[in-house]
Amino acid sequence: MTDRYAVIGNPIAHSKSPLIHKMFAEQTVQDISYEKIEAPLDGFAAKIDELRKAGYKGCNVTVPFKTQAYQLSKEFASAEAKSAQAVNTMGFDLTNVVYGENTDGIGLINDIKNNSKIEFNGKRILLIGAGGAARGVCLPIKLEKPKVFCIVNRDVKKAQSLVEEFRGLGTSQIEFRQSTFEQLSGNAFDIVINATSAGLTDSEIPLPKNIFAPGALAYDMMYGRETPFMKFAREHGAAVISDGLGMLVEQAAESFFLWRGVRPETPPVIAALRHP
Numbered sequence: 001m002t003d004r005y006a007v008i009g010n011p012i013a014h015s016k017s018p019l020i021h022k023m024f025a026e027q028t029v030q031d032i033s034y035e036k037i038e039a040p041l042d043g044f045a046a047k048i049d050e051l052r053k054a055g056y057k058g059c060n061v062t063v064p065f066k067t068q069a070y071q072l073s074k075e076f077a078s079a080e081a082k083s084a085q086a087v088n089t090m091g092f093d094l095t096n097v098v099y100g101e102n103t104d105g106i107g108l109i110n111d112i113k114n115n116s117k118i119e120f121n122g123k124r125i126l127l128i129g130a131g132g133a134a135r136g137v138c139l140p141i142k143l144e145k146p147k148v149f150c151i152v153n154r155d156v157k158k159a160q161s162l163v164e165e166f167r168g169l170g171t172s173q174i175e176f177r178q179s180t181f182e183q184l185s186g187n188a189f190d191i192v193i194n195a196t197s198a199g200l201t202d203s204e205i206p207l208p209k210n211i212f213a214p215g216a217l218a219y220d221m222m223y224g225r226e227t228p229f230m231k232f233a234r235e236h237g238a239a240v241i242s243d244g245l246g247m248l249v250e251q252a253a254e255s256f257f258l259w260r261g262v263r264p265e266t267p268p269v270i271a272a273l274r275h276p
């Protein structure tokens, strides 16, 4: 019998997740269906109940419901979901939500390590942004044991509270700090990750010109077009520039693995999305 899954968001029409999971299912010969479902802004919990009772096995959750998904699955949430306070992958049975996971962080790490072949260990990392996406990658980045981990945000208090919250988690052998954009001057980083939503409005981020160390990776979590951050990186010496398409596919692969117990090959799926 076909096992049913879905991605739930609002809006959801743009989602590439059904296409990604279709490719995973074909590749690994899994009998699943996967659709996109728009839940009303005030009706996420009711939609989950409905899917569960209809026999769905699980779902992905996207904007703006990841925090609500965490609330619903808190009791069964993983350490990553707890630290992110957000869930993007749920598993159900007929009577309950059985787990809540956040695969965004591991998706980012896997994309950078496996697809760009760049390690975090011993490196200087700059994370730009302190919203939901940034929070979700704090613990996974710390666990990679970088040398320096700096979080910069327009509202520096938010960066500071992330640093305070995550200071005790993972290894303590890291120079872990927050920064304002002005304070970045004179510092260079090996991996610079843009986790802001500035790209959505084509806004520039006020980075100093020498922010990229020799050989640096500039990574934008957004995908679909070159953002002002990626253009800045191209013009100011970043050696490798990546958008967030690989992260999207890698987080989906982790969800697929949780649900099905088989790990799909991601490079052909990333290539198919880039060159349809």
Ligand code: NDP
Residues within 6 Å of the ligand: 104, 107, 128, 129, 130, 131, 132, 133, 134, 153, 154, 155, 158, 195, 196, 197, 198, 199, 200, 203, 204, 205, 221, 222, 223, 244, 245, 247, 248, 249, 251
């Ligand atoms: P939030 O709304 O939670 O946070 C937005 C962040 O962006 C805040 O830190 C905010 O700073 C900052 N910001 C917004 N505009 C600007 C600007 N003009 N200049 C500088 N900083 C700015 O958003 P999310 O964290 O949920 O999402 C961020 C991005 O990550 C989105 O583009 C999303 O598409 C992407 N994403 C990609 C994924 C993938 O799989 N590739 C997965 C998850 C997210 P302040 O606090 O000062 O307002």
